[in-house]
Amino acid sequence: MVALSLFNCKVTDIRHGDDGVTVVTEEGEYHGNKLLVSAGTWVTKLLPDLPVKSVRKIFAWHQADGRYSENNKFRRLPQKHRTAINIMASRREDNELKLGQA
Incomplete structure (x- = not known):
């Protein structure tokens, strides 16, 4: 493939x-x-015939230390917050951390 x-x-x-x-x-x-x-x-x-509804997601980028790097095998983290808002974190290049509402 x-x-x-x-x-x-x-x-x-x-x-x-x-x-x-x-x-x-x-x-x-x-x-x-x-x-x-x-x-x-x-x-x-x-694809105008495709029945898709866009949903706005809010993301933020943070420069993090090496704990969140690809070298340390940091994975995408979906987390259920106590306020019932789902939080998502994923690693990016150069120790960047992408946080957002999942």
């Missing part, structure tokens, strides 16, 4: 059929068996 991630590459069309999925971009066409769309709130513009 191979995955391809393209950044800052505008998708102009998505075609699907019996032989798989073709993604048409300004830089070329890409074909595969399956497609994962990770476009955030832009997904409704990309």
Whole structure:
């Protein structure tokens, strides 16, 4: 299995059929068996027929010490807070810590 991630590459069309999925971009066409769309709130513009409701999530970035680094195998932490707000933390590069409402 191979995955391809393209950044800052505008998708102009998505075609699907019996032989798989073709993604048409300004830089070329890409074909595969399956497609994962990770476009955030832009997904409704990309796939207008898909019944998606956008939900706003609040995140904060913090510069942390080495305890939260990839080298120390820090994992994503979903936590149930006593106020019933779900808190999420995940490691990033260069000891950055991403915190948010899950």
